[in-house]
Amino acid sequence: MKKVSMCFALMMAILLCAASVSWANGSISASAYKAGDVVEITGKITPGADLYITVSQKKMFAPKDTDGVHETKKFKGVTKKKGFGMDTKIPPLYYLITNVPEKFGKTDKKKFGGPSVLLGKKNGIYSTTMFYLKKKFNDIDAQARGMLGPIKTEEQWNFFRWANESGYGINTIVKEGNRKGKVVIFSRSVITDQESGNYWDKGTSIKLNKETGEYSASFKSFRHTPPKAQFDVLVNGTNIGAYTVEKNGYWLSKGFRYMNPLWIVIGAILVGTYFSMIGAAGGMLMAAFQVLVVNTMGPVGINAANVLKPSNMALTLFSPLGSFYRYAMVEKRVAWPVGLSFGVGIFIGSIWLGKYVSAVLPMKAYKEWLAVLVVIMGIKTLMEMRPAAMAKRKNIKAMTKKFNDEIAKAKAEGRSAEMGSIEPVKTGLMDYRFKFWGEEFGINPLLFAILGLAIGIVSRSFGIGGGFLLVPAMTTLGALPMYVAVPISLIGTCFSSVGAFIGYLMTGYLPDMTLAIAIVIGGFAGGMLGSRAQKMFSEMTLKVVLALTLFFLFFRFFKIEIWI
Numbered sequence: 001m002k003k004v005s006m007c008f009a010l011m012m013a014i015l016l017c018a019a020s021v022s023w024a025n026g027s028i029s030a031s032a033y034k035a036g037d038v039v040e041i042t043g044k045i046t047p048g049a050d051l052y053i054t055v056s057q058k059k060m061f062a063p064k065d066t067d068g069v070h071e072t073k074k075f076k077g078v079t080k081k082k083g084f085g086m087d088t089k090i091p092p093l094y095y096l097i098t099n100v101p102e103k104f105g106k107t108d109k110k111k112f113g114g115p116s117v118l119l120g121k122k123n124g125i126y127s128t129t130m131f132y133l134k135k136k137f138n139d140i141d142a143q144a145r146g147m148l149g150p151i152k153t154e155e156q157w158n159f160f161r162w163a164n165e166s167g168y169g170i171n172t173i174v175k176e177g178n179r180k181g182k183v184v185i186f187s188r189s190v191i192t193d194q195e196s197g198n199y200w201d202k203g204t205s206i207k208l209n210k211e212t213g214e215y216s217a218s219f220k221s222f223r224h225t226p227p228k229a230q231f232d233v234l235v236n237g238t239n240i241g242a243y244t245v246e247k248n249g250y251w252l253s254k255g256f257r258y259m260n261p262l263w264i265v266i267g268a269i270l271v272g273t274y275f276s277m278i279g280a281a282g283g284m285l286m287a288a289f290q291v292l293v294v295n296t297m298g299p300v301g302i303n304a305a306n307v308l309k310p311s312n313m314a315l316t317l318f319s320p321l322g323s324f325y326r327y328a329m330v331e332k333r334v335a336w337p338v339g340l341s342f343g344v345g346i347f348i349g350s351i352w353l354g355k356y357v358s359a360v361l362p363m364k365a366y367k368e369w370l371a372v373l374v375v376i377m378g379i380k381t382l383m384e385m386r387p388a389a390m391a392k393r394k395n396i397k398a399m400t401k402k403f404n405d406e407i408a409k410a411k412a413e414g415r416s417a418e419m420g421s422i423e424p425v426k427t428g429l430m431d432y433r434f435k436f437w438g439e440e441f442g443i444n445p446l447l448f449a450i451l452g453l454a455i456g457i458v459s460r461s462f463g464i465g466g467g468f469l470l471v472p473a474m475t476t477l478g479a480l481p482m483y484v485a486v487p488i489s490l491i492g493t494c495f496s497s498v499g500a501f502i503g504y505l506m507t508g509y510l511p512d513m514t515l516a517i518a519i520v521i522g523g524f525a526g527g528m529l530g531s532r533a534q535k536m537f538s539e540m541t542l543k544v545v546l547a548l549t550l551f552f553l554f555f556r557f558f559k560i561e562i563w564i
Contacts, residue, residue, distance in 0.1 A: 022046045024236040026215075028243050035248040035258065036223040038203075040216070041097075045236050047213040051206065053097040054149035055219075058230040058242070060089035061173060063159075066301035069507045071172060074303075084159040091150055092173050092300045093225065094160070094189060097217050099208050101192045103144040105133040110185055113559045115371070125560065128180045131190055131200060133161045149234045164189045171304040175256055175297045176222045182292055183559075191219065221245060224257050224295070254307050254512035256297040264518035265525075267293060272319035272526020277534045278482070278542060279489030280467035281549045286315040286519065288556065296515065310504045310511035314519040316467075317497035320490035322527020327487040332421035337432045337445045339488040342470065343495035345449035349456020350499030371557030377472035378550030381543055384476065395439040396481055400539045402437045403483075407538075419483065419535050436484055443478045456496055467493050468553055471546060482542040486534065 026043025033039060041053055063075035064086040079085055096104065111124035134140055137154040151160055163169035164187040170177045177184030178200040186200075193206040203220035227247035233240055249258035267289045275282030290296040290308050298307035328334045384390075390397045403420070410417040420437035433442045448470075455469050467489040474485040504510075534542070554560075 022049055022236060024238040024240070026233075026235045026238075026240040028233055028241050030243060031241075032244045032246055033221055034246050035225040035227075036221060037248075038218050038220050039243065040218040041233060041235070041240075042216040043214075043235060043240065045213045045215060048210055049213065049236065050100045050103075051098055051208050051215050051217070052144070052147035052236050053095075053217055054147070054234045055095040055097065055231050056091040056150050056234075057093040058091070058232055060150070061092050061300050062087050062089040066172075067508070068302045068306060070306065071301060071303055074168065074172075078162065082158050082162045084155040084162070088153075088155045088159045090156055090160045090163065090173075092163075093176065093222060093229070093231070094149075094151070095219065096148065096190045097204060097206065097219055098147075098190065098192060099206055100144075101131065101190045104140060104190045105131050107198065108132050112180075112183060112185065115558050126180075126183075128185060129198070130165075130178070130186045131198070133157075133165065133190065135161075147234075147237055149232070149237075160189070163187070168303065171297065172302065173300060175224065175300065188222075223248070224297075226256070227251055250514075252294075252296075252512045252515055254298060254302075254510065255294065255311070255515045256299060256307075257295050259294050261514055261518040264294060264515060265522040268315055268319075268519045268522025269526040269529070271315060272322065272523040273530040273533065274526075275315070275319050275467070275523075276323040276490065276527045276530025277486070277537070278471065278546050278549065279486030279493075280471040280546060281553060282319055282467065282493065282523075283312050283316045284468060284553055284556065286312050286523075290515075294515070296512070302509075306504070306509045307512055310501060310509055311515045311519060313497045313501040313504075314511065314516045315523040316493045317501070317523075318520045319523035319527040319530070320494045322524035323490060323531035324487075324494075324527075326528070326531040327490070331419045333419065333436070333484060334487045334491065335422055335432065335434060335443070335484055337427055338443055338448055339491035341445035341449040342452040342488065342492045345452025346456040346492050346496040347452075347499040349453040350496045350503060371554050374468065374550050374557065375554040377469075377476065378547045378554065380476045381472050381547040381550065385540055385543055393479055395441060396479070396539070399437040399439045399481055402439075404538060417535055422484065436481065441480055441484070443474070443480060448474075448478075452492060452495075455492070456499060468550065472550065475543065475546075482539055482546070483534070486542075 022045075024043065024045040026041055029040035029042075039055070045051060063072075063079060066072055066075065075086060079088075098104075107129050110128050110130040111122060112126050112128070114123075114125035137145065137157040140148075148157075151157055163173045167184065170184060170187045174187045176187055178186055178188050180199065188200050191201050191204045192198075194201045194204050205218045206215070207217070208215045225245040227245070229245045230242060231245070232242050247258070250260055251258055268286065271282060271285045271289060274285065287308060290311065296308045296311065297304045384393075399420075407417050423435040425433040425435060425440060428445075430444050430446050431442065432445050433440060435441075451470070451473060458469065470489045470492055471482075471485050474480045474488060475482060478485070480488075537545075
């Protein structure tokens with residue numbers, strides 16, 4: 001009898017042990033999807049258990065894998081502070097779909113936007129929420145830790161956390177961000193059913209019957225997943241299969257986005273036209289177009305900025321070339337001594353001094369102090385339009401009257417208005433004088449050569465032409481009319497673009513060729529349109545447009561963006 005009881009107890013123990021072992025099975029709805037398609041996973045897990053589905057890119061990335069000069073330097077500094085190594089590997093695209101996200105982190109408030117110099121890194125003028133991953137790997141309970149798939153160590157968790165919560169990590173490694181308005185807050189990683197109401201869970205569905213263990217889950221794949229990217233799918237630690245993501249549109253290999261090049265051409269035409277009319281903000285507006293419309297990123301391991309900036313050079317170089325023939329040859333209104341002296345200064349600043357200064361200056365603070373300068377210039381530009389200010393600048397007032405009279409006369413006679421040309425009076429290194437519409441103007445070429453050095457540094461740092469600083473400087477400090485300032489500015493931006501582009505080539509950064517070619521075509525066409533359209537607007541109108549552009553840049557630099 002004793003033997004029977006012992007056998008029965010042993011059998012019961014074995015059955016209980018078997019029942020307590022976690023198990024899972026499942027299937028993926030397809031073996032291949034187009035980028036942006038919904039991925040569906042169904043199956044069964046141990047009754048009563050929570051659901052943990054990891055979808056991870058097979059190709060892993062470690063900081064040592066990058067061939068970017070600036071990225072290598074950045075990673076060496078970050079690894080020392082954040083607790084992971086140059087050889088620590090994580091999947092760039094990784095999703096943990098679970099009904100218990102709280103085991104891996106928490107939802108909390110997030111401040112963003114506004115000047116960090118005044119508000120600090122953790123404050124901002126806007127507020128939202130985000131999902132903060134647990135700071136320490138061991139803070140996750142042992143069972144949940146075992147469900148993370150390829151992320152198995154503390155070093156990997158530290159790298160994963162930094163890559164998904166740091167703006168630099170998202171723009172360099174992950175390439176997929178959760179946006180609030182137009183601002184990326186953090187990267188999608190731990191997600192649950194969209195009924196949570198959290199913006200990062202949108203497009204995700206989880207149905208789990210804990211009594212039977214049956215589940216179904218779906219989530220929307222990243223719209224810009226690289227073609228041929230392969231993903232492993234694990235359910236509660238069990239590998240249930242894999243799938244491949246196929247291309248979904250025209251793939252920009254370095255831009256790392258799907259985008260029809262025609263839209264880039266159209267955007268470049270609009271920006272190029274605007275740029276050639278006021279001689280400023282072409283690079284900034286093209287950068288805004290790339291960030292907000294194209295979403296230009298870069299290959300995994302290369303920061304988005306180091307693809308976006310060289311691509312921007314195509315606009316600030318070829319848009320001026322498109323307008324140059326009319327400004328210089330047809331209408332003869334290029335003040336060559338000033339344009340060339342400024343061009344030489346900006347070339348030296350962008351190709352030589354820029355790489356040293358931009359490596360030392362903290363870019364966030366640099367942008368914000370630049371914002372203060374920009375808004376001062378905008379206010380100054382508007383103040384010059386006051387009757388009292390115009391009365392002091394009799395040459396501009398007289399020139400404006402002659403131009404307006406010509407517009408009215410041309411309209412009455414049914415012909416195109418003729419633009420005045422520059423007639424040199426005196427040429428010197430520190431004193432250049434000329435007549436425009438019969439009125440005399442003077443400017444110091446050496447002063448603008450020195451100014452060019454400073455703008456060249458800005459150009460190299462931000463991937464822009466620098467006209468947004470030069471044009472208001474010429475109209476405020478140099479007291480030149482917009483019709484003369486714009487052609488000079490376009491000469492300078494050509495020099496700065498060539499210098500900055502050579503600087504990027506020297507450090508091994510190349511633009512996305514499709515993106516660059518589309519910008520070249522659109523920018524050149526826009527330059528031709530802008531040079532013809534400029535004379536349709538009065539001096540006052542052009543100054544108002546310039547001032548509004550400067551205020552727009554102020555909002556961009558200070559991250560006070562009204563579309564948020």
